[in-house]
Amino acid sequence: MANREALRELQARLASRLQAARAEGMSVAWLAVQAAGRKYLFPLSQSGEIVPLTHVQPVPYAVNWFKGVVNIRGGLFGVVDLASFMSAETGESIQNSPASEPSVVTLNAALDVNCALQVDALSGLRGVDAFTQSHGPAEGSPAFFGNVFVDSAGEAWQEINLRILSQSPQFLSISA
Template sequence: MANREALRELQTRLASRLQAARTEGVSVAWLAVRVGGRNLLFPLGQSGEIFPLSSLQVVPYARDWFRGVLNIRGGLYGVVDLAAFIAIDTGHARAEPAGQEPSVVTLNTALDVNCALQVDGLLGLRGVDAFVSSEPADPDAPAYFGNQFKNSANEQWQEIDLRILSQTPQFLSISA
């Protein structure tokens, strides 16, 4: 129960920070998340809502990265273990989460895909001013990898284009 309250508090803080950023003219561009040991950035315009991962219904004969179906406010959403999906797509092993209770971030309804991405941790909102450098994704990276950023602590952040991800044939094909 305490985890749900903490998630609600985080959602409230994020919503108030986003509203403050709009009124103050501060550029907030991404939702920062931790997925399989990686720092990722989801564009706010492509991200939806954040929910705790609970009451997941497993789907038989689905790929390993497709966790199942979740009822969110009366709608059914497919839940993708993003770390496992990226690991398969990039050929890197999936790093295990650091023991945090996972959450899901739904895709924006404008993307027309009832999907939620499992994330290991929510790290707040980020704007361009949070980073000191950026460079394009590696040429061999998946098409949905956007720019790579580094912050002042020299931590690497990978932007994920959720629109491109949601249209990728591998992402849309969940049957094993």
Template sequence: MANREALRELQTRLASRLQAARSGDVSVAWLAVKAGESNYLFPLAQSGEIFPLTNVQVVPYCRQWFMGVVNLRGGLFGVVDLASFMSGGSTRGRTEQSLAESSVITINSALELNCALMVDGLAGLRKRDAFAGAEAPPEGSPVFFGTRFTDRDGAHWQEINLQSLSQLPEFLSISA
């Protein structure tokens, strides 16, 4: 129970910082998330709101990485398990505990796609100066991969261009 409250507090703090970053002259560039074993950076201008993962309604005959739909603030959003989408794997096999600790991040409404990405963890907001190095994405990477950053601890963070992802035919085609 304490973990849920801590997660809600983190989500509330991140949501208020996201709003402040969008409205002010703050030099925050990304929302940092963890999905599976990977670290990702979502550009703030392309990211939407953060919600806890709750009440996902399963949709039959969909790809394994498409978890279903959820009602967020009165809008119907498709939920994509980001780790499964990236690996081509399945959303099955996750424990109830891991799902309870997961969050969904909507894609900015300006991109006109009612979609939310399920992530395993939130890692806060990042500025460019939080990273020690940057390099082009590895050869053969998906078109939505942006710069690959390395933080001061040596961890790699892959920037995801949510606009490019949201236009990708493979992402838009959820039928199995």
């Protein structure tokens, strides 16, 4: 119960910081998330709402990374397990460490896809000033991989272009 309350507080803080950043024109560019030990950056302009993951209705005959559908404020959203999807796309194995309170990040309504990405942890908002260096994606990476940013602790954060991801045939094909 305390974890759920802490998650709500984090979401409220992120929402207020995002509102302030838009109002003040700050250089906040990404929502930082983690999935299966990997660190990802979602462009704020392509990200939507953050909500706790609850009551997912499974969909039969779907690929294993498509968890089902969930009702978010009266709209149906398909839920994609980001870690499992990335594993299927890159061929890398994932550390299966289920989050105690997973969240979903919806894609911005402008992308025209009712989808939410399941993540293990929210890591706040990041701007370019939070990183010491960056480089392009590795050779052979999926088209939706953007730059890799490295923070002062030496941690690598992979930028994900949600617009390209949401239009990729692999992402849109959920039948098993």
